[in-house]
Amino acid sequence: xxxxxxxxxxxxxxQSITETVDQQVALFNAAAAGTIVLTSKRNVGDFAQKASFxxxxxxMRRRDSYGSGNVSPVALAMLQNSxxxxxxxxxxxxxxxxxxxxxxxxxxxxxxxxxxQFAKGLLQDYLNSxxxxxxxxxxxxxxxxxxxxxxSGALSLNGLNRGAQKFGDRAxxxxxxxxxxxxxxxLFDKALTNTAQLFSFGTVQVREDGFGRRFIVSDSPxxxxxxxxxxxxxxxxxxxxxxxxxxEDNNDFFANTETxxxxxxxxxxxxxxxxxxLSLKGYTWDTTSGGKSPTDAEIATGTNWDKTATFLKDTAxxxxxxx
Numbered sequence: 641x642x643x644x645x646x647x648x649x650x651x652x653x654x655q656s657i658t659e660t661v662d663q664q665v666a667l668f669n670a671a672a673a674g675t676i677v678l679t680s681k682r683n684v685g686d687f688a689q690k691a692s693f694x695x696x697x698x699x700m701r702r703r704d705s706y707g708s709g710n711v712s713p714v715a716l717a718m719l720q721n722s723x724x725x726x727x728x729x730x731x732x733x734x735x736x737x738x739x740x741x742x743x744x745x746x747x748x749x750x751x752x753x754x755x756x757q758f759a760k761g762l763l764q765d766y767l768n769s770x771x772x773x774x775x776x777x778x779x780x781x782x783x784x785x786x787x788x789x790x791x792s793g794a795l796s797l798n799g800l801n802r803g804a805q806k807f808g809d810r811a812x813x814x815x816x817x818x819x820x821x822x823x824x825x826x827l828f829d830k831a832l833t834n835t836a837q838l839f840s841f842g843t844v845q846v847r848e849d850g851f852g853r854r855f856i857v858s859d860s861p862x863x864x865x866x867x868x869x870x871x872x873x874x875x876x877x878x879x880x881x882x883x884x885x886x887x888e889d890n891n892d893f894f895a896n897t898e899t900x901x902x903x904x905x906x907x908x909x910x911x912x913x914x915x916x917x918l919s920l921k922g923y924t925w926d927t928t929s930g931g932k933s934p935t936d937a938e939i940a941t942g943t944n945w946d947k948t949a950t951f952l953k954d955t956a957x958x959x960x961x962x963x
Contacts, residue, residue, distance in 0.1 A: 889916045
């Protein structure tokens, strides 16, 4: 592959990644009813802060028209929620130009293949990270946000209803259920069926139930936990409100292709890096315990996400635990 071919290769690779990600992000945002939002923003530093006013507890009171006593004031408080910058990248992709003479004829073909696979991996990284954070934060709140199906039972329509009940009179704000395929099939076994597939990309699928709430179906490791001996698996289905999870791509994608000698055949290696910011509605990233540039394990640690919203109904949503 000549230097001019390498330029064509790099140009087509970047173009393929950009176009594929942009198209699939738009489709995903629409299909997921805006509960998990994938967007772009140039965040500077390790964290990004957003201030908002806290809900005023006990704002309204009954007044005595004939009274003269003092009334205790309530402070108007500000909340500061932090998103955290997550760093990602690819493993090096090695190929030998002499073994891929077809690239010399159409270098853009290889670029498109790599670009599309990278785009799928990037979307899955966004989704897995967002779901891991949401599950960890919601479950960490405890029973006020988590409904456990009795007797370690399978997921049912009743279980979803009880989970949504955690939001009380604002349960209608839960717009989608993010679930593993196993509890989805448990629902199907109980005759809650729907074959209208709205969106599919890689291993991520989105469906809709008969109650207006979308099913975001992904066999994401973030939605299941296996433990014990003999091992048992608990599944977590997340009932999410609009803007529950926000993933902001920082537009800092960088890739490098280099040529190396010293082996039987000349090799070329491609590698990429990127970052994105992750935030949850009603929660803030704990910059002290969570720290900078978190690992997957740190993102999935509930104590690293502090609940800042006064009321649960102003947070990302609820969770239903089943087996």
